[in-house]
Amino acid sequence: MKKKINLQLPPEEAFDEARFEKVALRKAGINDFSNSFIRQTRRSIDARSKQIKVNIEAEIFVNEVPGSLVQKELNLQNVSTKDPVLIVGAGPAGLFAALRIIELGYKPIIFERGKDVRSRRRDLAAINKDHVVNPESNYCFGEGGAGTYSDGKLYTRSKKRGNIRRVMETLVIHGATEEILVDAHPHIGTNKLPKLVANLRESILEAGGQILFDTRVDDLVLEDNEIKGVKKQDGEVVKGLGVILATGHSARDIFKLLADRKVLIEAKPFALGVRIEHSQQLIDQIQYHCKIDRGQYLPPSAYSLVHQSHFKGVQRGVFSFCMCPGGFIVPSATSPGELVVNGMSPSRRDGKFANSGIVVAVELEDIPGYHKFGPLSAMHFQADVERKAWEHGGKSQTAPAQRMVDFVNRKQSQSLLKTSYQPGLESADMHTVLPPFISNRLADGFQAFGKKKKGYFTNDAQLIGVESRTSSPVRIPRDRETFEHLIVKRLYPCGEGAGYAGGIVSAAMDGERCAEHLLAKYARIDVEQVL
Incomplete structure (x- = not known):
């Protein structure tokens, strides 16, 4: 019973x-x-x-033995001799697209400019210790994409875009604990994600799929508004039934390539700001209403904050983004000469610090000086802010930083706090690093958050900048029903880089849906029968 x-x-x-x-x-x-x-x-x-x-x-x-919480079974037939479908990018969208393609009886070929998770670690160490950014292998590029070295948050509001349970069970099959099927806000942790990603890779390879690491796509093979294949950096052309473009939100060379090849793309609003770092103990005290610590049973606490700020008569949202309890801040630049920060947490979230992006919504009307760049306007604005942060950090991966109250009072911080950010901090006036329409709204937001959460607004917290890779600054438009590009046939823009996802689970679901739609149209697969 x-x-x-x-x-x-x-x-x-x-x-x-x-x-x-x-x-x-x-x-x-x-x-x-x-x-x-x-x-x-x-x-x-x-x-x-x-x-x-x-x-x-x-x-x-x-009087009954319970079965597993996982109801899904992988149905990965051998597809080594089947017709190929090309996938550009081995992040969550690309990997889950590949698994779905295999389930539907076709062969995925993934092109990943970066390295596998194990080899990638050396390049991450070089960023942290030596301030050397490898433009092909970093916190954003490589096996598993930006999600591999992240908090591994699995919460999503994108419930209409696909089967969340299906994605979560696939993650459990590949190494995540069943706890992610139970917790309302599940996460995996940056220490466990690499092994899980490697297991996903093995499933794809064992079924006859291909993953080509250190393989950058430099061009598209286009004929009469139809994509026939892709061209690798060595000049080799690979053709397939279609192309799923799942390159992530930081693949600026792909956005430039699409613009140069006259493939329809659009500038897209995004959000930009800083990482704010408090002690985890302080956040626990605020969130759990405790005087000393949270005790042994409660997990490290997270928060979610939003405020509507007015600047020069225009209202924009200021909000927390990718909050990482017990985590650390990492350098996420993808090219030399830029500085970007992001946050991540291990599975136990047992670090001394809590960090979160605090960002401001950037609409296209906020950046009129960049409209000359057309669909790449938001991308160029984003890049300029990152270059400025790099300069204020001493032209290295040392990040500009300022204590929170000092920032609001426009006072240079004479000293900075201890930090989880390994490359180090440089005291700076963040109002000079960020555009005024961003910095003024951040100052307003911090004061508002302090009223909502007593103790949050304090000089024992510091801003570390800049947090700029919140979402793609470019959208690659596609048909709402078919997921196919509006102009170029057989091209399926996918995931965060195309502007259709915002995290591991939503990107994974989008990858599955793109695979289904591509094969439904061009291989005449009755997808409904195999769901």
Whole structure:
């Protein structure tokens, strides 16, 4: 017999497995523990009041052995001799597109400009220690894309774009714990993501797919508004049924290539700002209403903040982005001469610092001086801010920084705080690093956040800049129904780089959908029958 129940418990009962089992079974009216088994299927923390509660959905099994939470089975046939579908980019969108193509009976060939996860680590160490940026292998480019070395957040609001459960179960099959199927805001952690990504690669290769590392796509083979294939940096042309373009939000050379080849693209609004770093203990005290620490049962706390700020009569949103509890800040530039920061966390989120992007919405009307660049206007604006940050950091990966209250008061910080950012910090006036319409709104936002979260606005926190790769500054337009490019046939813009996703799960779902639509049209696969 299986029974479902909903519970609201204090953290010490929700997160202690032995205590949870006893309390939950008693609340369900079951006294015979010997033949009963209970497991959580959904869990979320409610910290709105001082008495923190954990909302739980659970399944109880009596005289019955429960199966796995994972219902999906991989159906990866051997496709080594099948017709190829080309995928540019081995991030979440590209990898999940490849798996779906295999399930549908065709052969994916992935072109990845960067290296595999193991080889990639040396280039990440070079950025952190020697301030050397490899434009082909960095925190954004390489196997798994920007998501490999990230917090591994799996929360998404893109519920209409695909099957979230399907993606999550695929991640579990490849090494994630079943906890990601339970937590309302699941994450994997940067320490565990590389192994998971390598397992995804092995599934693709074992089924006869191909992944070509250190292979940059330098051109597209176009004939009469139809894409026939791609040209690698060595000049070799590879053709296929179609091309899924899943290059991520930082592939500026691809955006330039599309513009040069007169492929329709559009400038797209994005967001730009800084990383703010507090001590994790302070954020826990604010979020959990505790005086000292959160205790042994509650996880490191996260936050989500938003404020509508007015500057010169124009309203724009100021909001937190990619908040990383117990995490660290990393250099995410993709070319020499630019400085970009991002955040990540290990699976336990046990670092001393909490960091989050605090960014301001950038609309195209905010950057009139860049309209001359047409569809690349937002990209050029983004690049100029990054170059300016690089200059203020001493023309290295040392990042410009300023204490929060000093920033609001326009006062140069005489000293900076300890930081998780390995390349180091340089005291700077961030108002001179950022455009006024960004910096003034950030100052307004920090004060507003301090009123919402007592203790947040403090000089014991510091701004580290710049956070500029929040989303793609370019959109590659596609048909809403077919996912195909509006003009170029057989071209399927996909994921974050095309402007259609915002994280690991949404990008993965978008990759699956692009694969399905491409094969439905050009291989006449009845996708509905194999869903």
